[in-house]
Amino acid sequence: MGGQLSRSSGAKAGRAAKRATDATLPAGEEEFMETLQTESTMSKLSGYIVLIYVACGVAFFAFSEGVEWTDALYLSTVTMTTVGYGDLAPTTDASKAFAIGYILLGLSLVGMCIGVIIGGLQGTMDAAASTGVSKRHKYLYQALRSAATVVVLLATGATFMAFAEDWPMLDALYWAVVTASSVGYGDLVPTSAGSRLFVS
Numbered sequence: 383m384g385g386q387l388s389r390s391s392g393a394k395a396g397r398a399a400k401r402a403t404d405a406t407l408p409a410g411e412e413e414f415m416e417t418l419q420t421e422s423t424m425s426k427l428s429g430y431i432v433l434i435y436v437a438c439g440v441a442f443f444a445f446s447e448g449v450e451w452t453d454a455l456y457l458s459t460v461t462m463t464t465v466g467y468g469d470l471a472p473t474t475d476a477s478k479a480f481a482i483g484y485i486l487l488g489l490s491l492v493g494m495c496i497g498v499i500i501g502g503l504q505g506t507m508d509a510a511a512s513t514g515v516s517k518r519h520k521y522l523y524q525a526l527r528s529a530a531t532v533v534v535l536l537a538t539g540a541t542f543m544a545f546a547e548d549w550p551m552l553d554a555l556y557w558a559v560v561t562a563s564s565v566g567y568g569d570l571v572p573t574s575a576g577s578r579l580f581v582s
Contacts, residue, residue: 428495435492436462439484446477456578462488465566469573536562539580546577 439458444451449470457470461484472481536558544554549570557570561581572578 425499428498431495432492432499435488442480442484443472443477446474446480447472450575452575452579452582455582456572458484459582460566461485462492464489464564465561466568467566467571468568469571532562542580543572543577546574546580547572 436455436458439461440451440454442454443449443457444454447454447457449457453470457472460466460470461481464485472478536555539558539561540551540554543549543557544551547554549557553570560566560570572581
């Protein structure tokens, strides 16, 4: 009985503290904080769904194809992201049947989850950047931030692959753009376990 009373009074104190904090928030910020909490919860849930999806693909492809887990992770990732280089592909009937569902589910469910994760991050960054900034400057900031993100990601991928695969920088940058755009020609593909793990 004493433990219940202690927990009950602790919960009441927590709610009272939250109400006091909420009362000090300016108009509109309370809804903003609730939106951030909801987006954070949805992003976490989406992240777990993507991880479970990839883990199922890795487990199935490793078992069905008899490949190392790094190759199974690589195959799952290039399938999920629709890059599909073609250097590794399902060969057994069971793997081909699994891949049909894996691709269709990945295009819808995982695509939606990744969108939720990116949208949540974008919303948080936009809210932080928009305090006291004009609309024109806000859009300019968003465009520059997006361009910088793309350049950093492409440069990181190209630099890693240039060293890991001993490719000329132009080939590595070409590979990075082909991969990021999900074109996946298949003329340049990761061959080392480290490169495949990096791609995954």
